Amino acid sequence: MALQCGIVGLPNVGKSTLFNCLSNARAQSANFPFCTIEPNVGVITVPDDRLIELERLVKPQRVQPTTVEIVDIAGLVKGASKGEGLGNKFLANIRETDAIIHVLRCFDDDNITHVDGSVNPIRDKEVIDVELQIKDLETVDARIARTEKQAKTGKDADAKRLYDLLLRYKAALESGMSARTVEVAESEEKISRELFLLTNKPMMYVCNVDEKSVATGNKYVDMVREAVKDENAEVLVIAAKTESEIAELETYEERQMFLEDLGLKESGVAQLIRAAYKLLNLETYFTAGVKEVRAWTYPKGAMAPQAAGVIHTDFEKGFIRAEVISYNDFVKYGSEQACKEAGRMRVEGKEYVVSDGDIMHFRFNV
Numbered sequence: 001m002a003l004q005c006g007i008v009g010l011p012n013v014g015k016s017t018l019f020n021c022l023s024n025a026r027a028q029s030a031n032f033p034f035c036t037i038e039p040n041v042g043v044i045t046v047p048d049d050r051l052i053e054l055e056r057l058v059k060p061q062r063v064q065p066t067t068v069e070i071v072d073i074a075g076l077v078k079g080a081s082k083g084e085g086l087g088n089k090f091l092a093n094i095r096e097t098d099a100i101i102h103v104l105r106c107f108d109d110d111n112i113t114h115v116d117g118s119v120n121p122i123r124d125k126e127v128i129d130v131e132l133q134i135k136d137l138e139t140v141d142a143r144i145a146r147t148e149k150q151a152k153t154g155k156d157a158d159a160k161r162l163y164d165l166l167l168r169y170k171a172a173l174e175s176g177m178s179a180r181t182v183e184v185a186e187s188e189e190k191i192s193r194e195l196f197l198l199t200n201k202p203m204m205y206v207c208n209v210d211e212k213s214v215a216t217g218n219k220y221v222d223m224v225r226e227a228v229k230d231e232n233a234e235v236l237v238i239a240a241k242t243e244s245e246i247a248e249l250e251t252y253e254e255r256q257m258f259l260e261d262l263g264l265k266e267s268g269v270a271q272l273i274r275a276a277y278k279l280l281n282l283e284t285y286f287t288a289g290v291k292e293v294r295a296w297t298y299p300k301g302a303m304a305p306q307a308a309g310v311i312h313t314d315f316e317k318g319f320i321r322a323e324v325i326s327y328n329d330f331v332k333y334g335s336e337q338a339c340k341e342a343g344r345m346r347v348e349g350k351e352y353v354v355s356d357g358d359i360m361h362f363r364f365n366v
Contacts, residue, residue, distance in 0.1 A: 004041070004069040005204075005276045006097030010124050012112055013105040014208040014240040019072035021243040021269050040072040046277050046284075046295070047270045050327055050357060054286060054293045057334055066284055066295040068277050071097055091135055091198070099202040099279045101272070102128060103240075106207040106220035121207065121220050122227050129178060132198040137173045139197060140166050162191050169197065178203075180232050202279045203233040206272065214239040215263040236275055238268035283356040286327070287311075288336065304352040308362040318366035322348045327357035 009015040022044050045065045055063050073093045094100065104121040144166045150156050151163030165188050172182050178199035184192050192200065205228055207221045217237050225235050246267055249255045259267060281300045285307060286293065298307045309316030325336065329344040336359075339345050354360070 003098045003280045003282065004071050004096070005099045005101050005279060006071045006073045006094050007101045007103060008073050008094060008128060009103035010105070010127060013103050013124065015103045016072055017244055018103060018206070018208065018238065018240040018272075019070065021240065021247050022070050022273065042070045042072070043067050044070055044273055046273055047266075048284065048295060050284075050286070051293065051295055053331060054288050054359075057331070058288050058290065058293050060288070060290055060293040062292050064292060064294040066277075066297045068273060068280065068282070068297075070101075070276065073097075091131075094132075094198060095196065097201070099204070099276070101204050101206055101276060101279075103206045103208055104220075104224060106218060106224065106237075107210040107213070107239075109210070119220065121224050125205070125224070125227065129199070130176070133173050133176065133178060136179055136197045136199050137170065139195065140169050140173060143195065144170065158191075161188060165191055166195075169195075173199070178231065181230065202281070203231065204275055204279050205233060205235045207235065207237045208240045209237055211239050211242045211262065213237070214242060214268065234275060234279070236268070236272060238272060243267060243269050283354070285354055285356070285358040285360050287361065288330070288359050298354060300356075302354055303350060304348055304354060304360075304362075305350050307354045307360070308364065311362070314366045315362050315364050318364040319350060320363040320365055322352060323361040323363070324348050324352070325359045326355070327359060330359050 007015050007019055019040060019042065022042055045067055048065060051063060051065055071093070102125065104124055105119055106121050108119055144163065147159055147163045147166065150159035165182075165184070168182050169179050172179060179197040180200050180203065205224055207217070207224055209218055209221065213221070214237060221235075221237055228235060242262070246255050246258050247269075249258060255267070259265065277297075282297050283300045284295045284297060286295055288294075296307070296310050298310050304322040305316045305319040308319050308322065324346045325339045325344060329339055329342075330336070333339045333342050333344060336345070
C-alpha cells in the first residue's frame with residue numbers, strides 16, 4: 001500500500017537528520033535552510049516482534065516484513081502560503097501525503113542556527129499551522145462560493161450538508177484552529193475526505209531533544225504537550241542526533257547497550273515507525289508457510305476480501321473464504337496443524353472484519 005507520512009518542520013530543526021536515521025535514502029543534512037530541496041522518499045521496515053516469533057515457530061525460507069513510506073519535505077518559512085521561500089513546493093508535496101510528522105526543535109545548541117534566532121517550539125508549530133490553515137481557508141472559501149447558492153435553495157440535501165460542514169471548517173480556520181479539530185458526523189466523513197484539507201490530515205508532533213532529555217523530556221516538550229492537548233494528535237520525544245549515533249553502531253548488542261545507558265528499551269526510530277504506521281490507520285495480518293512468513297499491510301476495518309486483495313487483485317475478485325488463526329493461538333499451539341487439531345482455525349466469509357495479527361490463508365477462484 002503506497003500510503004505516505006510526510007516529515008515537515010522549519011529549517012534546522014533536525015528533520016533531515018531524523019529522516020536519515022529512518023531510511024537508507026540519504027537526504028543532505030547541513031546547517032543551513034533548504035538543504036533538502038526535493039522530497040526524499042524512504043521505504044522503511046516496520047518493527048514487529050510478532051514476525052520474529054512466527055519465524056522461530058515456522059522456520060521459513062524467508063521472512064518479509066511490512067513497510068511504510070516516509071517523505072522528507074523541504075523546509076518551510078513564514079509566508080509559504082503566499083509563495084515565500086519554497087512555499088508552493090512545500091504545500092504541493094504535503095498535499096500528496098496521507099499523514100504529517102511535524103518535527104519541532106526542543107533543544108538548545110548555540111552551534112546550530114535557528115531560522116528565527118531562538119528556540120521556541122510553540123512559535124515554530126504555529127508558523128507551519130498558520131501557513132497550512134491559510135491554504136485550507138482558501139480551499140474552503142472557494143468551495144463555499146461554488147456551493148452556497150445550491151445549498152440555500154434547500155432542494156439539494158448533499159449541497160446543504162457540504163455547505164454546513166464548510167461553514168464549520170471556515171469558523172475553525174479563521175479562529176486559528178486546524179480542520180482536524182472540527183467534529184464531523186459519520187454522514188459527513190466522505191465529504192470531509194474529499195475536501196483534501198491539509199490540516200485535516202492525521203498529525204504527530206516529534207519533539208527533537210538533546211540526549212539528556214530523551215528519557216524524561218524537558219520544558220520545551222512540556223510546552224508542546226500543553227499546546228496540542230486539544231488536538232487529535234500524538235506527541236513523540238526523540239533525540240535525532242543520538243539516533244544517528246545509534247544507527248552507526250555495527251551490532252545489535254552495541255545498540256542495545258547504548259539504549260540501556262540512556263534508560264530506553266528501544267530506539268526512538270522504532271517507536272516513530274510504529275507510530276507512523278498507526279497514524280496512517282494501518283494494521284498487519286500475516287501469511288505463514290515454510291516458503292515464507294510475511295506481514296501484509298491493510299487499512300484498519302477492512303473486510304476479508306479487501307485484505308486478500310492486498311496480496312493480489314484476483315484474491316479479492318474470486319474470494320471464497322478465509323481460514324483464520326489468531327496470532328495468540330498460533331503462538332500457544334505452535335503450528336497451523338496444531339491449531340486445526342485444537343479447533344482454533346476459523347473459516348470466515350466476505351463480511352469478516354480482519355483483526356490486527358490474524359494469520360490468514362485465502363481460498364479463491366477466478
